[in-house]
Amino acid sequence: MRVSVLGAGPGGYVAALTSARSGAQVTVIHDEEVGGTCLNRGCIPTKTFVASAELLARTRKLGAFGLELNGSIAPNLSKIVDRKNTVIKTQAKGIRGLLKSWGVALKSGRGVLISPTEIEITAPDGSRETIASDNIIIATGSKPSEIPALPFDGKNIISSTEALDLREIPGRILIVGAGVIGCEFAFIYRELGSEVTIVEMLPRAVPHEDHEISEILERELKKKKIKLLTNAGVSKTVPHDGGIRVLLSDGKELDADKVLVAVGRSFNSDNIGLENIGVKKGSRGEIIVNSRMQTSVPGVYAVGDVTGGILLAHVASAEGIVAAKNITGNTSEMNYLAVPSAIFTSPEIGSVGMREQEARDKDISFRIGRFPFRALGKAHAMDEISGMIKIISDEPSGRILGAHIIGPHASDLIHEAAVAIRAGLTVKDISGTIHAHPTLAEGIREAAEDVFGEAVHVGKKTDE
Secondary structure, three states: OEEEEEOOOOOHHHHHHHHHHOOOEEEEEEOOOOOHHHHHHOHHHHHHHHHHHHHHHHHOOHHHHOOOOOOOOOOOHHHHHHHHHHHHHHHHHHHHHHHHHOOOEEEEOEEEEEEOOEEEEEOOOOOEEEEEOOEEEEOOOEEEOOEOOEOOOOOOEEOHHHHOOOOOOOOEEEEEOOOHHHHHHHHHHHHHOOEEEEEOOOOOOOOOOOHHHHHHHHHHHHHOOOEEEOOOOEEEEEEEOOEEEEEEOOOOEEEEOEEEEOOOEEEOOOOOOHHHHOOOEOOOOOEOOOOOOEOOOOOEEEOHHHHOOOOOHHHHHHHHHHHHHHHOOOOOOOOOOOOOEEEOOOOEEEEEEOOHHHHHHOOOOEEEEEEEHHHOHHHHHHOOOOOEEEEEEEOOOOEEEEEEEEEOOHHHHHHHHHHHHHHOOEHHHHHOOOOOOOOOOHHHHHHHHHOOOOOOOOOOOOOO
C-alpha cells in the first residue's frame, strides 16, 4: 500500500510513521523543515523563550532563597534566539532520523493534488515530478491570521513568526489579541524588559478559558505591569517616530516599537489542488472531515489545523494516527472528550473538559471544587503560590466533567484530570487516591474533596 502525506508537521509526520509501522510504503512531501509550525515557529521555539524568561525571573528572586549573586544577569535576546534555533535543529534531526528508520521517503517541494491518487511536486530548483498513491493524507497546517488594519510588514507589524527571531528587545511592544499566543508573548517580553500592552476585542484575557482562570491571569498581568485593554479593536495604524502609532476603536492612541498581531490562525488549504479533485471545504476554508479523518473524496484524508478543529499539535498527532490506522485497515475514530490544553504564561494554565459556563449553557446540574496553590507546602517551598485548581463534576454522579488549573506546572498537572475524564472517573476516585506529599498534585485531590466540602486544608466556612 502506498501512502502520500502532504505536510511534515505533528499531524503529517506522525501519520507517516504510523502508516510505515503498519507496513505501508510512505512518502512525505514538505515545503519547509520537518516539524511544521509547532517545531519551527510555534510550540517548541516559544517554549525555549519561556524557559529563558522563567530562569531570568527565578534569578531575580535568589535573595528570597538565601542565595547571593555578585554581579548582574541580563537577557541577551540574540543568544536566546541562537539557542532556540539549536533546539529546533536538534528536534528536526530527530524527526528526520525517525522517518528514515522506518523507510519513509522525504520529498522537498510544493505538493499539489492533481487527482485523488496523484500529487505533483515542484522542487526548490523548479523541477517537477508526479507520485502516485493509494491514499493521501493532507496535513498542511495553518498560518497566522492578518487583519485589515494591521497588515504584516515583517518589521513593525509582525506575527509570532517574526517575534521569535527578533535580535533586540523592543522597548515597547503592543500585542493585539489576548489569547494563548498573545498572552504567552506578553509574559515573555515583559520579563525580558519590554513595556507591554495587550489589546483584546473580547471582555477578558484568554476568553476561551474558564472565567475564573481568566480573572486570575488578569491579576497576574497586572502584577507584572502588563497593561490589558479589553473590549477594544484596532481601527488604524500609522508610522510614528521610527515605530508605529495604533488608533483604537474607542479613540485611544498607542505608540509602540513593534506590534505583534496574535488574533488567530488561517488554514493552509489554498493552492494545494483541493478544487482539482472536489474536496469539500467549510466557510472558513477548513477541510471538512468525519471522525475517521476522511474527506469528501474516498482515499483522501486530512488531519491537523487544516481541518479547522482544535488547533493543537497533540490533537494533530492524534488525528494523524487515526487517519493512518483507517488507511492501514484498523478502524479508528477521533474522540475529543478529554483533550488537554496548556498555556505557558506565568503562571501556567492547564485545562481539560467543560468550562463552568458551558455546563450552565447546557443546563447540566454540577458541583465545583476549588483549591488554592497557596495552601500547598510544596508551592510555598517553590515560592510559587499564585493560582488555583478547579474541578467541575456532575451533580448526581460525581463524574468529572472538567478541570482548570492556573499555577505552577499546570501544564503537567492537568493530565491526571484528562485521564479521569477519559475513563469516566468521579471526584471520589480522585479524592480516594493517596497523593504523595509534598507535591503540587495534592491540590488536585483536595480540589476533588472540596466538591463535597471535604477538603482537609480548607478553613471552616462560617455564615456571615
